[in-house]
Amino acid sequence: MKFFRLLWIFTWKQALCCIFPGIIFLSLALTKLINLPFIPRYDLLLIICLLTQILLIKFGLETWDELKVIMVFHVIGLVLEVYKVHMGSWSYPDDGLMKIAGVPLYSGFMYSSIASYICQAWKRFDLKMTNWPNIWLITALCVTIYGNFFTHHFIIDFRWVLIVLVLLLFRKTYVYFKVSATQLKMPLSLSFLCIAFFIYLAENIASFYGAWAYPDQLVEWRPVHVSKITSWYLLVIISIIIVAQLKFIKQKLEKTTVTTKNEATLK
Template sequence: MKHIYNLFYFGYLQAISCLFPLIIFVTLALSERMTPFFLPRYDFILIVCILAQIFLLITNFETIDEMKVILVFHIIGLALEIYKVHMGSWSYPEEAIFKIAGVPLYSGFMYASVASYMCQAWRRLDLKLVNWPTSWMTIGLGIAIYGNFFTHHFLYDFRWVLKILVVILFFRTMVYFTIDQTIYRMSLPISFVLIGFFIWIAENIATFFGAWAYPHQQSDWEIVHIGKISSWLLLVIVSFMIVAQLKHTKYEKLAQNKNAAL
């Protein structure tokens, strides 16, 4: 009975952690019919995202440190979007005032929402990592994965090689999380797959509401190809490694300061 309760409570914590992504999805859905006539839809979404972030910060739903992580993801995501749109991977067909190289500025918030979820879930579930690899390994692999999103357009696509390296590097890494004082654990590679799958579902919802469009969705909406889970899996890995590395660095500094005080 305890585990059944914890399962529902786990779902509740996950839902709370997804508040910012939920705000974005609701805005995408409603803006198709409720966008002010004097403001382009993409710019309306951008304003809602900014106001939502300010609200989450002043209400202490998100901390200053979490906001810094979210800002990093916003910049990383926007850079990737500009490149991918330039290469024709997808497009943003609607007009907007705040648009750079064909990419509306709100797009960075979609990547930031992934970071928001990870930071919230990390704090609410009290995540702890066991057998986390050394920093140079995780940083190097993260750079290689992110770089492959750019280079695979004109070089060999190393995604399957990178996935094998991920399994090798994190094979022994376990994620421990706490639900109502009960500690559970999960293999880190399995958690990557699960998060990537649910982001793929979210991507289908986002494209359905016109957040962006893949080439095969230009005339009519179609389901996003199942192979995109592979891309989201790698992006999730990069996202998780950045958050984990920042958390790890913060814990090390706190430990050093505590030892110095003693």
């Protein structure tokens, strides 16, 4: 009985963490089914994303600090999108005025919604990491992973080498999370895979509703190739590492501030 109660609480919290991605998927479905002649679809999606972000801040579901992190992912994702569209990896076939090099600006929010999910999960599940690797090693790993998304068009794709490095680097790292009053843990590498798998499922839904289209989906929709899970696995790693590092830096600054105030009080 306790298992099912925890499962229900866990599922409900996960749903709350997915508010931003959920709104994006709902908007993709509605704008696919309902055509508004006075505004291009991709521009309407951009407006919806902007309003969603504003409302999340207004109602306190996200903080201004979290918004800064989310916008970092927006830029990272948009740059990657521009490059991938230029290389013909996928395209955005629908109309839109707010585009950069064929990439609608709303697409960056699909990446930032992942960061939003991570920030929400961090709070709702009270996440804690143990045996976090050396900051310089994981920074180098992030840069290399991101670079591989660009360079594999010209040289060998090192994704499997990078995945092995991830498994080695995070082999002792666990994430602790609370469901109700119960604290659970799992290997961080496994959590990367779980998130990547669900993003892959979401990608299939998004491409079905025309968020973007791979070359083999232009004539008729077909499922996204399962190999894309490895791409999301690596991208999720970048996302979690950046969020985690910024959280750690903030915690360290807060501790330093508290210590300084205590020392000043004693004097």
